[in-house]
Amino acid sequence: MARHTELFQVHRRLPSDLTDDDARPVGDVSGLRGLSLYEKKCHLVNREIDRQGMGRYQWYIWVLCGFGYFLDLLWAQAFGLVLSPLQQEMGFGDGQSGRISTSFSAGLTAGAMFWGLMSDIVGRRWAFNLTCLITSAFGLCLGFSNSYTTLLVITAFVGFGVGGNVPVDSAILLEFIPQ
Numbered sequence: 093m094a095r096h097t098e099l100f101q102v103h104r105r106l107p108s109d110l111t112d113d114d115a116r117p118v119g120d121v122s123g124l125r126g127l128s129l130y131e132k133k134c135h136l137v138n139r140e141i142d143r144q145g146m147g148r149y150q151w152y153i154w155v156l157c158g159f160g161y162f163l164d165l166l167w168a169q170a171f172g173l174v175l176s177p178l179q180q181e182m183g184f185g186d187g188q189s190g191r192i193s194t195s196f197s198a199g200l201t202a203g204a205m206f207w208g209l210m211s212d213i214v215g216r217r218w219a220f221n222l223t224c225l226i227t228s229a230f231g232l233c234l235g236f237s238n239s240y241t242t243l244l245v246i247t248a249f250v251g252f253g254v255g256g257n258v259p260v261d262s263a264i265l266l267e268f269i270p271q
Contacts, residue, residue: 163224195244201255207222233249
C-alpha cells in the first residue's frame with residue numbers, strides 16, 4: 093500500500109508546481125468550445141505530448157523516420173546514378189531511360205496517394221512496415237530484371253513503396269514529436 097501511495101505522489105502535481113503552459117489540467121476543455129469531439133481529443137493529446145517533451149520513445153521515432161527519409165532519398169538518387177550503366181548493359185537509348193524515371197515517378201505518385209489514405213485505415217505502423225517491405229522486395233527483384241519491360245514494371249513498384257513511405261513517415265513524425 094505504501095508503494096502505491098508513493099507512486100501516486102510522484103505523479104501528482106500541486107498547483108504551485110504548474111507553469112503557465114500547464115496552468116490547465118490535461119483534461120480541461122475550456123477554450124475548446126465550438127470544436128468537434130475529435131478536434132478536442134486531438135488538441136488534448138497534442139497538449140500532453142508537448143508537455144512531456146522529447147523522451148526516449150520520441151527520439152526512437154525521430155531516428156526511425158529519419159532512416160525512412162534517408163532510404164527514400166537514396167532510392168531516388170540511385171536511379172539517377174544507375175541509368176547510364178543500365179543503358180550500356182541493356183542497350184537502350186536516352187528516350188527509354190527517360191521512361192524509367194517516369195515509371196519511378198508514376199510509382200511515387202500512386203504510392204503517395206494510396207498509402208496516404210491507407211495509413212488512416214490500416215494504421216501507421218502497418219503502413220510503414222508494408223511500404224518498407226514493398227520497397228525492399230521489389231528492390232531485390234530489380235536486380236534480377238532481364239528485360240526492359242520488366243525493369244519498367246518493377247521500377248514502378250519500387251516507386252510505389254518509396255512514395256508510400258514519404259507520407260507515412262511524415263504522419264508518424266508529426267504525431268509523436270512535440271512542437
